[in-house]
Amino acid sequence: MSTPLLTQTTGPEGLRLEARGAWTASHAQAADSLAEQGFAQTRGSTSIVVDLAALDRLDTYGAFLIGRLIRRFQEVGTRVSMTDGSARFKALLDATDEAATRGPAPARSGKPRFAALETIGRAVPQFGVDLMSFAEMLGALSAALIRSVAHPRRFRLTSVIHHLDRVGWQAMPIMLLISFLIGAIIAQQGIFHFRKFGADVYVVDLVAVLVLREIAVLLISIMSAGRSGSSYTAELGSMKMREEIDALRTMGLDPVEILLLPRVLAIVIAVPILTFFGSIAALYGGGLVSWLYGGMSPAVFVSRLQEAVSISSFKVGMIKAPFMALVIGVIACSEGLRVKGSAESLGQHTTSSVVKAIFLVIVLDGLFAVFFAAIGV
């Protein structure tokens, strides 16, 4: 395809601009600078003739550029006329001209100077909004739960079982494996360091207290936030995007009751169960390492275990589990419902669902620690 050209000649009727070649999309940049040059060189003249007769091809790009050139001439008071040979492109020129002159020129806002400060500023009230939406979601879920208790037939047991299967049963293998490994690692580290003091046997106390009180429930909660909370957010978010949730509302059904309550109930049931089995797996891992690496026979481990832990350590761990699960579930659902139309927003909310859930799980764990210390458990 031929490159675009713009030549100036002085004919009987005055200055003449003749466009040649292909004024098309693939040559747009060249044509743009040609038009700029042509305008700069001839802006002083009183009248100009534009000749398009020798053009090979013209598309909207070229038409826009030629139209813009003509408009600029008119703005500085130059009379512009077209030769007859240009008539074949008239319809296209008119169409782009009409479109290009319809609105005011776009005002491109520059980058704000204190973008980082602005982000922080916006994040502060957002924190309050987050807190409110957490409370709202908790309230809506409680109301839905009470309604379900009042009308047991409206309770979606099938849905709860389905989600329990997904976030509980199907999560079991990976949760057990990770707990087992963490228990084993704690035991190995304990033996390695305690051996210097000849205090090998206290590794049982270390593993048992740490796992039962803190590690198992934290690990399972964080894993659940990443595995199940994120999938809740993504599911609800894409339902929101495709107006499925609006469809439910118009049918007079409550999305909280149908979609959210079963999910949250399922995770609240699943996390304590996972925590229980996770604790056992971690203790098993600790015991196995103590035996193989530390040379402590299983019988010694078990008898030491009985001395080291009281039932209260176990209870402290287990009592936290449903609260952790509730936080994860509520955050996941409220983030899911806040997804806007775009795919990007879905990703953002899924990320923030996991981040917020993990953050709050750890904060909650700290609060529990303070509480249990205060009541002396």
Added chain:
Amino acid sequence: MLQSRPLAIGIHDLVVGFGRQIVLDHLSLDVYEGEIIGLVGASGGGKSVLLRTIVGLIAKRSGRIIVLNIDADASADVETSAIGRRWGVLFQQGALFSSLTALQNVQFPMREHLAISRELMDEIALTKLEMVGISRADADKFPSELSGGMTKRVALARALALDPEIVFLDEPTSGLDPIAAGDFDSLIKTLQRTLGLTVFMVTHDLDSLYTVCDRIAALANGKIVASGSMTEILASPHPWVQAYFRGARALTRGQPPAERR
């Protein structure tokens, strides 16, 4: 006289199926350069499948498709990917990129395929949006903030972003009010006249068929059962074509405006 024009799309003995179901059964269709062809057919009859097969989204079982003198089977990959900038596709739901604004959606193909400055790209994209009737105020909206009709227009602007030689339109006027649909039709007609576009349009809109289409092809039972101008189509004896154009809904159309309103 049509036959003397060069071919834009040539389809020969095309077979497309999913599993055991054969959707397109030895279908042949020629589309000439610079014409607007309207494809009609029953819902679920394979119109969209044909369109998607032509643009290479669905694999064919056998047959030959030649678009702009390029046969995807016989050409190098470079050629087949280069053809992406010589056609534009308007999907039924618009298929706008949800994380980009209307303006950025139109600029996307320009950015990928053309080496032009940001300012020029802004100006041209805004002009294209104005051409399809999207005001500058709406250019910075995201697809989720656009109405159905506006989404269609932005999608058309994006399909036309590179001034392609062929545009494929999948039900361009569905979901638009009659005035907007009429505007859309005349827009397509204007663009086709001014740019010499070839338009391949899947449509159910009888008004579009009457007013803008140069030629109509009717798809039934996986084959093109009739093709030609509206008069030729109306003369076709095929029962499905008769039912489509002579049905109750069709009969109220094509009459003088006085009787219709």
